[in-house]
């Protein structure tokens with residue numbers, strides 16, 4: 001869940017930094033590759049530190065990859081290109097379905113020192129640094145490389161460590177994909193912020209700089225540990241992707257349900273963002289946020305992707321308490337629809353939904369601390385002046401009735417029982433009559 005914070009990074013600065021080589025470049029192919037210039041068939045034995053036990057049985061992928069690279073080098077020229085089945089030979093269709101792409105890939109997909117052969121998947125933990133006493137800090141990554149050409153999807157979750165729903169959604173969707181039937185490639189980071197995740201905290205307590213990962217992208221290879229994690233996701237996933245889907249939720253205190261689409265002066269990019277939101281569907285209200293140049297609210301994965309011209313959406317779904325299987329099922333259904341619509345998964349493209357675009361949302365905050373009792377549920381449409389909930393003191397006496405100041409949709413709602421002055425109560429998006 002995104003909330004106001006002090007971190008601000010200028011967009012131009014971010015774009016410059018995202019093209020810097022990764023600190024561990026010398027260990028392998030960790031370089032950001034500009035759009036349309038994906039590099040396949042490069043050998044890299046240096047970066048694989050841990051593969052899923054299920055992958056060990058198929059032999060050392062990096063050695064297979066090296067043999068393939070040598071073969072391609074020996075073939076050279078046109079034969080080598082055809083054999084490699086390079087994705088950059090395919091037409092770029094950034095916000096349309098890639099249905100109809102045929103052929104067979106034989107080149108591995110290389111990222112973050114991993115080599116994933118066509119028709120296979122690799123689960124690994126990429127080294128980022130170490131804690132005070134030497135415990136490795138690693139970034140979990142799941143790469144599924146299809147047997148057939150198609151777009152590259154970057155899927156992310158748990159940018160905030162107390163947001164778990166997206167991790168379950170990615171596990172459910174990716175676990176059911178047969179890479180042999182996949183078109184293109186999926187690079188997934190189920191826990192972008194592992195230090196915050198292990199602490200069940202929004203930001204990593206161990207990061208002395210207090211970095212909000214949702215303001216850290218594209219990261220810095222020489223910055224804080226959070227910056228370095230962001231940099232690895234940026235170079236290894238976002239910069240390689242044709243589109244991105246970033247999952248958030250309401251964290252420890254709130255339940256959220258909306259999709260964020262960024263506005264831009266680039267109409268094609270906005271169309272690409274909207275295409276993803278419409279494909280995701282599920283009747284999710286959509287929040288169209290102003291361009292970063294207007295708000296200064298940069299540093300999100302979706303902003304980083306859009307800065308590279310890559311369509312992206314942020315799905316805010318679930319949060320507070322145990323992860324709800326029904327919410328996970330809803331998110332998984334939406335993600336599968338996106339993967340089909342963009343041509344990664346076989347099937348008829350889903351009918352895109354008509355977007356329910358709402359006004360720019362804002363937070364209502366508590367004036368009094370005490371006990372919070374919501375009167376509505378998330379996704380409720382509330383008329384101006386209607387009650388959203390009450391704040392009472394510990395004796396049960398009502399201190400404040402929280403009311404909507406405009407007709408709005410409650411896209412995120414506090415579920416925690418208590419609050420203090422300044423805490424967020426709900427995130428509301430103006431909703432003109434007739435829109436919902």
Ligand SMILES: [Zn+2]
Nearest residue numbers: 001002160248
């Ligand atoms: Zn979040």
